[in-house]
Amino acid sequence: MRLWKNHVQVSDFVVRKAESQFAYSNYRRYYQEARCHAGGEKKDAVKKLREYFSQHPYRAVKSIDASQAIQMASLLGEDGRFSDLNSTEEQFERENAYQQGYENTTDDRVGIFIAGALNRIYQLADACRKGRLEKTSEFTDKLWKAVVHYGNLEISRPNDKPRFHASCFAIPTAAVNIYFACTEDMDRAERGEGNKYLKNACDMLKVLGLQAYTQPLRRDDTDKNVVSVERFRNHVWWVGGNALAYRSLLPVAVMYSSVPMLDVLAEVCQRGISMTSQITYDDSFWTEGFTADGAGWGHGMQCLIWGYPIDGTSSALNMLGMLNGTPWAKQLSRENADALMNFFRGGSWYYRDGYRLPCLDRNSYEYRNKEEAIPYYKMLRNVVKNWLSSFSPEEQKELQQLLAEAETNRIRMKGTEKGVYQGTRWFFNNDDLMKHTPDYHLMINMASVRCDGLESAAFADNYNFYPTDGMTLFQRHGNEYFQIMGGWDVTASPGVTAREGMERLTPVTNWRGYCSRHNFAAGAADGADYAAGGYIFEKMHGADKENVNDKGDRKVKNELLYGFKAYKGYFVLGDYLVALGAGVTNNCPDMEGHIRTTLDQTARVAPVYLWKKGKKTDVAKGSMLLDARKMKDTWVIQEGQFAYQGLPEYQANLYVASESCPAHWAKMNARNKKKSGLPEKVSVLRLWTDHGQSPKNDTYGYTVYLGKDEPARKLPFEVLRNDTLIQAVRSTDKKVVEAVFYPEAPVLKAKGLTLEVSAPCALVLRETDTECYVSVTDARMDATLKEITLVWNGQKIVVPMPQGISCGKSVTVCVKK
Template structure:
């Protein structure tokens, strides 16, 4: 072993001996007895173990294990890695960690053999135990000698410790004798090595901060992407390692981390929240930074916390769920339901959106919800228990409606203020606008998953009735024509990249005033930015320069929901880099063409042919493009001069979009697509656009039931035809909105909905800059002064509705 490897190995063994000694010294009698019961539990229950092998396969595998503790078929690879010094190349991402994966695979073989012997398929004699012990020491030494100069992640902290604890507990009787000093030298050495490898669940990767000197601490599991949420509790074998060590301090820490981790974080409480990732106060969730990865890390981390707390029932570490825990869970169950439509999760919420999906499945939090109902229901109020039971029944049916609950809880309109998402959900349809700001991270991409996650948080606007409108065709998407997105054309020039922070907007402006019912107004300032530049403004190389077409244009984008109509407005559309090739386009939709498409003009239907149809100025005044049974689209000629409609069969390259698609051989070679867009040309300066989408059933009204009041870079505003509802977005330095008997002025940038009834006026407002110091927004409405107190703390940025009696 090289000197560097000896130093790393000595470091690992020093850590192990210190924590093992401290554990023994600090054990209390009651907890000692509880640890013994936990050890018995894990000796009978494998932890995330690989599938055991049958008797014949176990015999074949054991025949490959030489007396020197190496597997003969793995030796050529090990020799190659020695020549190339693969062991110390460091970690880039999962597929790159060849050394860690190799070691984990070898140790999992050892576990399979130990498990086969425990089940009686192999004879557990002295030679067998010594040979397994040599294998543990051999492959363990390869691991602990690896350098810590670069991070050692997935294999070192997840897979290898898991293999270690499973080997340990499969040989529990021998390990107990080893710890009493009664076993042979080789078994004692293996016991020590298994503890060293297991401890990596707490030590790897090094954080290069004070917690590296005390890994058994609550702070170890806070304030770092590798040590919160799923990365903290779900993928590390923390509890079985603690039990392997018989460590009361480890169990003390885990019980506290599990309970405190079932909580929420937010933009304004990010530094104070227990976890910087996980459930967000708006009802969604973060993973890998402030990106809306609600279906992975938040669920995994919380589910693991609940599982550990359940295992600790009946021990001194038992805990009931606190009110903070139950409120966090209820917030997530309610909010998470909006990111799902009738058997399908929403696309563009993870790095698996481009995986072909043609079958319904339950909402991803189903198992966690069932666990809560089955094991934790008594921690909730009677009303919450009834709600959870009803929600579980609807989750099982894959149709979440929750009729009878207040608007904005499960149906209606909602603004996810920590994630820049504006939604409307009804029994009939689902609408999502995924906006962008400098506050949020964009969606990550990876070369082993989604390769083209460039635009999902650029105002992507998804219209769904069935739930699979996009999943069936994304293999043939032109991603530069993503629905709702303003972008420079050029799909053929995009180079896939791995980008863990995604893309965002340069501007701290995004707002959604959703009243919970039928009305909402929202908008943001879009100027694309490479996510990592937020923390490294001097970044000059790498991914951004691979795809320059992504950058160099700006737009002010507003959205207004009036009943079953969405009105989308754009202003200030400017190409800041006109020397780049490609026109700037705004796409209305790029969706599955599942039924006939026709032009509806003054009540007359005209089928659209295959290919591209361009509507002229006359047609823009009255024409709707309708896909039968789906949605209807209309351009607003005052704000855009063209509308292009393509009915096409596009070639699909599913493997190009996501590597996982290679596993299926039955994917469609081409996909039927309906695409609509307006072309701003190559050199737009302060250009505009405007369009409407009718989401209801049947045909849209012949006369537009709304009017655009203003569309520029200061104010975007729409009102209903009867003037009962006004929606507006006030950008920085906005003047008063004045239009036909209306004068409305605000004291701070915001989105606003004003709705009048005979008895009162209801005003919904949301702070666009999420300014934690802003306590109120003052309105002047037709000479009347209105002061609206804003939500504070973790709810900063949340819309608030006030009633003003006449």
């Protein structure tokens, strides 16, 4: 049946199924608009793009050789079915699987089956194109029937549950690759030539390809017009990597010869290279991707910096590159350049000498023992090679230096301003406080209700329960944790306050991770040697927040995760970290398991000893309990690594375990099942304090020395206060004060010091002989807060708060004394 002009023919059965199952009324117009708008210069450009894709498969499965092609072809029957797949297909029919949804978006057995069959068809078509398989009319008729048969299985499926990965990523990709592997045949079909099998197959491939734009349905107005910019905004499935990286959008547009599609893609690609933040979330072009603090979000507001943000932006740059020299060519705007520079700078903090930091994606527990380039390396190389003219001369020089250092896996960027690549930094959209020097890396991953936690899935990490619970990672080499995480007790994750009992945890698929119930997290950093931060921790499931559409598995409760509270503060003074805890309270004291705060759980790679005033005592393998109140000025040191000391005023005990632990790599991450030679046991150094079964307003305090030489024999700081109102420390020379002021905080008073603030915040106050540098961060990211006023020893200091996309950023001012 001829439906539209320009020799586009669509058979009755394809139209019926497509219109009934895709659930939008404007299906036909995509064919119509594709041809009506293809005129002049754009029409010629589309022809060149069609030639390109006919010669360059798009993310296609691997080609097969002649013998493999002959074997595969022998399985294809006259009815267009692969004989070895019939039993699975019939089983699905008996189970009514084609009409059922699936529990998780990655568990789509039917979609995976259909995609596999379509990829076989592509491999056979590709073999014919390359002369590895004889292309007879009898054989091609079977190919066309196969396209229709397996395509029918797909387009007949219901949409009452989302059809995700297979339907919008894999199947459209297979469809366009089949189409362009048979370009001459498809061109004949679109001219109205060829037999019915070819025409039906051409129609079906376009219907399947269009699923890159239609699936999953959003149940909003964009379902009525999927070729629109708004289709690729404001939904977790349609932004960042899920928008541009995994969908075959460009080849589908070219398959349709669609000028409107190409118009939309060019605009989405350019506007997607931008930044978002909590404050500008509703107005940002993408709600995921690069964040204003220099990191990035994926699957909500979780710091999946190495996945979706890079995938989405890299794909945008690649598509814009492919459109260079066409009417859709674009130069990078200043906004694009700023977003890229901010990400390259900020992203470098999430990487240490050949290793990305743990707990930044759903494959943290995958065993890694080899250095790799920083994950944004290919994108950086693309920018330097193809887009350098979009940046200022100073930025060009910086990008070239960054690329050169990235190629060595050692990013130091000597000569750049402190706080840009090295020093201290607060990532205000992700609740991360860091210090990065050539000698070490420190990350504190705090939590608030503003951010999501880290996702987990059955096919990846199975125990991502604690990464954003104040996880505190100390690294000198970059692999201190990756080499032992198969033997981790996750309830003793470094820096975390948690209820013990890993054996009682049941893995779940959780796309939003876990966060804190409280809108309170802050880190003030001067960019150099000093920083202060803190947050109120009371764990909640990220999917319990409003407007979450990807809730994951909520059947498993894992109650031991919840029911306690703590105020956790962190203070960086040069090479010392001071960690303070207050208000540690178990609200469910009858629940099994003590509440513990872990100082570290790291690889034991060198001798461990107790050190006090120059005297060493070896720590034997096994566990030992130290009475912190009797161990003043005593350090636990791992030679060449880090030194730990409990502060006896705030914790009664310090446990140290130096032991060999069995490693359960496959249990921790599904990818490890495919790896061989993984260590069966790992050497672990673990330190923690035990709050007991029913703590109420308990405290803790410890310090970690990060330098390479021996720590000072006398601590170079004093704790001024540690409770649920104020946590504060001061250097012994009284030149530096660091504090976290919680809600209702009074005036901070100490000998020679009075300090009052007008709003909850974290701050660093550093004196010189003539000046005072004050770094302040609003702990609640209040968009209406214009300034925070300090009264310091009677002197009033007004600190303007950043507005708009920078709201929540740490700001430093200098005042005369």
